[in-house]
Amino acid sequence: MSEPSLKSRIQKAEKALKSPKKMLQEPTSRFFHVGVELLAGVLVGAGLGVLTDKIFDTSPWGLIGFFVLGSLAGLLNVYRALTRPLSKHNNHPHA
Amino acid sequence: MHDPLHQFEVHRLFSFSLGGVDLSFTNSALYMVLGVLLAAVFLLGGVRRAQTIPGRWQGGVEMIYDYLSTVLEGTTGFKGRPYFPFIMTLFLFVLMGNLLGMVPYSFTFTSQIIVTFGLAMMAFGLCTLIGFWKHGFHYFSLFVPQGAPIYMLPLIVPIEILSYLSRPVSLAIRLFANMMAGHTMLKVFAGFTVTLGIYGLAPLCVNTILTAFEILVALLQAYVFTILTCIYLRDALYLH
Numbered sequence: 146m147s148e149p150s151l152k153s154r155i156q157k158a159e160k161a162l163k164s165p166k167k168m169l170q171e172p173t174s175r176f177f178h179v180g181v182e183l184l185a186g187v188l189v190g191a192g193l194g195v196l197t198d199k200i201f202d203t204s205p206w207g208l209i210g211f212f213v214l215g216s217l218a219g220l221l222n223v224y225r226a227l228t229r230p231l232s233k234h235n236n237h238p239h240a
Numbered sequence: 241m242h243d244p245l246h247q248f249e250v251h252r253l254f255s256f257s258l259g260g261v262d263l264s265f266t267n268s269a270l271y272m273v274l275g276v277l278l279a280a281v282f283l284l285g286g287v288r289r290a291q292t293i294p295g296r297w298q299g300g301v302e303m304i305y306d307y308l309s310t311v312l313e314g315t316t317g318f319k320g321r322p323y324f325p326f327i328m329t330l331f332l333f334v335l336m337g338n339l340l341g342m343v344p345y346s347f348t349f350t351s352q353i354i355v356t357f358g359l360a361m362m363a364f365g366l367c368t369l370i371g372f373w374k375h376g377f378h379y380f381s382l383f384v385p386q387g388a389p390i391y392m393l394p395l396i397v398p399i400e401i402l403s404y405l406s407r408p409v410s411l412a413i414r415l416f417a418n419m420m421a422g423h424t425m426l427k428v429f430a431g432f433t434v435t436l437g438i439y440g441l442a443p444l445c446v447n448t449i450l451t452a453f454e455i456l457v458a459l460l461q462a463y464v465f466t467i468l469t470c471i472y473l474r475d476a477l478y479l480h
Contacts, residue, residue, distance in 0.1 A: 215406070217402075
């Protein structure tokens, strides 16, 4: 009586283990400060820009270029943070 | 009136330097040690007399273990299993730091950006190392999105690289900013309570609610830090 149910439970557990399908990130934590993602991109871009200018003496072009790229990366981060559980995860080839 | 930022000051408890490097033991370091000790006592005490039917303490330990284990398996699947100790350590360290900060007169080490950045770089560095270890130079394909037209690559690849590099920064800033903002706000309202006399009852009520909210933030930010690390780990393990 109890053996088949145990077997099916083991099978179910093994199946759940193999597929990282469920997204456990809840909305509260998802929308908590997505702005930070944008800020991080801009900061990293500006930092790399200043560094490039210092090393290669290209002021101000390194800062301008990397600032724009960093801002775009920040926007990409925000987009990723908001769409992550909906699109990226479900299209996962291993899921 | 008290300076609301006074609580974030790091000062030496005793000075010590090794080969010109300042390795003094600060109040920040003291609270980190306390956090680690607290986590160790919590875990070891909970499983000291492990029973089939857990008591409250053991139940608490098992709940945290179980929950983190589901989070890790939910995001990284079976392959992420070997990294569970790291994830659990990271979670408990951040959690204890956040919660210790809620004790009056204590110091919140997670409100120091160098601490959170150090933790974030550790998680980021580990994920990058795992990525290169598992995939070799193929790991660089993380920077090339699937199905992108070839003439867009000169623009997309630098953006992807910058986005990848901004991960530890966003991880560090999120935790640091949340803790610092919350604790500053608590202190500001506490200052109002003192200066307003009898009308100080209003900010006191606000502070009571804020304290509960700060405990929520302390738990939530430890969780967010951990789950983002899990997500970066998944990227390193599976590549797209």
